[in-house]
Amino acid sequence: MPEHDAAKHGAPKHGALASPVPPPGAAADWTIPQRWEEFTAEDHWVWDTLFARQQSLLQGRAVAEFAQGLDVLSLSRPGIPHFDELNEKLNKRTGWTVVAVPGLVPDDVFFKHLSERRFPAGNFIRAANQLDYLEEPDAFHDVFGHVPLLAQPEVADFMQALGHLGLEALDKGALHRLARLYWYTVEFGLVREGGEMRIYGAGILSSFGESHYSLESAKPHRVDFDLKRVLRTSYRTDTFQQSYFVIDRFQDALDLVTRNDLTALYAELDRLPDLSPCTNDESDLMAA
Template identity: 70%
Template sequence: MLTEERLNPPVEAASDWTIPQHWERFTEEEHAVWDLLFERQRKMLHGRAVRAFEEGLDVLRLSHPGIPDLEELNERLHARTRWTVVSVPGLIPDDVFFAHLAKRQFPAGNFIRKRDQLDYLEEPDVFHDVFGHVPLLANPAVGDFMQRLGELGLESMRRGALHRLARLYWYTVEFGLAREDGELRIYGAGIVSSFGESHYSLESAQPSRHAFDIERVLRTRYRTDTFQAGYFVIDSFEALLDELLTHDFPALYAGLEGTEDLSVAG
C-alpha cells in the first residue's frame, strides 16, 4: 500500500495526485530497462504465477517493447473490466490511493528504476505498478476485489483501523500466494515484480505459508525491508472476493480490539 506524509500534491499534479504520463518523454534507456525487467520476469514467472497473470499479460499486450503507453493500455483494460491506470508522481496518501481504487483507477508511478536498481527499489515504479498489478486487473474477480478494497480502505481510515486493512492489502495484493491445480502459485505484485522473491516465496523452506484466514491476516504484522517471513495462500480469486463481500469489517475491527499482534512466521 502506498503512503506519503505530504498533505498536498506536487505543483504539477491535480488534486487527486494524477499527472499526465507524457509517454514521449521516456528515454531509450528507460524503455530498455523496462524491456530487460519484463523479459527476465516473464520467463522466470512462467509456471510460477497464476494463470490469470499470464493471461493478463497477453490480453493487455504488455509484451510490446518499451514502457506501456497508458492511453493504449487503458483502451484494452477498460474494455475488459472497466479499470484504468492513472499516472502519479510517486507515493501518494492513503486516502487518495483508496479513492482511486474505489473508482476502479490504479495509480502507477510515472518513473522507472535505474539499471543498477533492477532487484530492489523502495518506492514503487512503473514496472512494479504496471507489470506487477495491471495484468490481474483484467480478471473480473480481481477487478471487483480491488474496487471493494478501495471502499474498505476509506472506511478503515474513518474508523481508525487502517493498520488492519493495510495488512489485508499487504498479504493479498502485494504478497499473496494462491493454490492452483494443487500447486502453489504467485499472484502478489510485490512478488511477481521481484526476481529474488519470486524464487524465495515458492522454493525456500524458510518462510511459513498459511491458509488464508481473514482474522489472522488482520492481526499479522509485516515488514517492508526484506523478503517476507511468511505468506497467506488463497484458494481462488472468487473466494477472496467473497471474503470482502460477506464479512462485517467494522465488527471484525471491534472484535480484534485489545488482541495481540501476530508474527506471520508463527
C-alpha cells in the first residue's frame, strides 16, 4: 500500500514524487521475495481464521463478483497464499500479479506498480491478538481485500487507470484529490446489486466490524456517487467511515476516470472548500 499517516488501512499520502531509498533487501521498486516457507504456523492460522470468518460474514453483504473472485485464493496450500501459485491464476484472468513489499511504499512506487498491473502486498500478517485491528495494512487486507476483485476485468482496468492517474496527480500536486477517489472506491466503496447495497471496498471486505457497520448502522451517510463531491470530501483513517459513496456498477467507476478531465476538475475544485465526510444536508452542500 502507499504511505499513509498511521491508520488501519492504506491510503495515498500527500507526498513528493521522489522516493526514499528502498530498505535493505528490497529491489529498486521496493519488491522483495515472498519467502512463503518462512511464515510460521501461527501466521497461517491467523490467515485461515480471518478468511473463514470474513467469508461467512460477507455472504449477502459483498458484491457477487467478490465471491466469484475468491476462487483465485482457493489454492493447494493452506494459510497465506503463495504468490507464485496465486499469480498463475490471477494473471490468466486479468493480467495482474501480486508482488511482495516490506510494508508501506512511497506513493510514486505504489502507483507505478498499479499502472503496470502489479498490486503491492505487505509481506507480513497481523498477530493472533490483533485479529480486529492493526495500524498498517497486512497480507490479509491486501490479498483478501483486494485480489478477488482484481480478477474482474472492470475492476482490473479501473485499478490500472488509477495507477496512471496517481502518477499524474503527484506530478500536478493534486494527490489529495486522487487519494479521495481511491479511498471512497477501492477501499470503502459500496455498490447497488439487485436493489440492495453491497460491499466492494477492500477496507470493508477485510474488516469484521466495518462489514456490519457499513451496511447496517444508521450513523453513516450512504449517498450516490458524485465525482466532484468525492474529490472534495476529506476522510479519516482511524475510524469507521462517516460517508460511503454508492455506484451502480463497476463499469461506472471506470467510466468516471476515462470520460472526465480530472486535471481540469482539480483546478476547478481548488477554488472551492473541502467538504467534511459528515456533510449530507443539501443546504450545506450548496453553501459550500
